[in-house]
Amino acid sequence: PSFFPEPFAVFQYYRNEYLDKSNKSEIVLIIDIGGGTFNTCIIKTTDEGYLSRGGGTSLPLGLQAEECGGCEVDRGLLKILVKKAQKKGIKWKDDPLARAQKEGSNVMLIVEDIKIYLSDKIGKSSKLANNYDEIKKEVFIEKGKLHPTEGIRGELTGEDLKTVIRNLWRKKWGQIIHNTINESKEKLKTQNVDFNSINKAIVAGGSANLPFMEEEIKLSLPTI
Secondary structure: OOOOOHHHHHHHHHHHHHOOOOOOOOEEEEEEEOOOOEEEEEEEEOOOOOEOOOOHHHOOEEEEEEOOOOHHHHHHHHHHHHHHHHHOOOOOOOOHHHHHOOOOOOHHHHHHHHHHHHHHHHOOOOOOOOOOOOOEEEEEEOOOOOOOOOOEEEEEEHHHHHHHHHHHHHHHHHHHHHHHHHHHHHHHHOOOOOOOOOOEEEEEOHHHHOOOHHHHHHHHOOOO
16 A cells, blocks of 8 residues: 655645635645644645646655654743743752653643643634733642652743744744745756745644644745
8 A cells, every 4th residue: 555644644635625626736835733743745736636646746845744743832831830940949950851751750741731721712813912921820740740859830821832832933843844845946946847836735733723823834934
């Protein structure tokens, strides 16, 4: 059997629902943000909206697959929680993130639940320009889980979540998309295909539902 790379499978799933039946080839950007990975590629469709059946465009263009999905948001939130605890005078001799990610620890599940809570409260109408400090969630992590002798009590806010997501777009996710686009441009150029615009972007994966994502994707593509 033949197996499609994951972004191709995303394209196949959503093609009938979202792509035009206008009998013209389209350039489609696929962004698949799962819990563990961030996958992107460009697909140049046939005139009928299908995957190209031959030639260079029968494969995903600029395929990128990086292990930096939604779990990176959890790690970012945990780092903020640790910094807030340090400001209260709590000190670590070991690495609290390594301790939190040990087998059998439930710390990352606690942070994941807080991420989901904050996301739900912020909602999909979120705007980067707005302040979300008033949306907050208390957190308590028992001693031995994050710190060997102290229970860690604090809170995480909607602004904390926004900060983590913005940092990820600027340091990782935005660059991954740019790499996909640059590689795709070079590939299509060898086939005498001009790549001046993206007709559609299909965004999938559980972490695609986090706040601010649509706005950040648009900010990552200012010239296309």
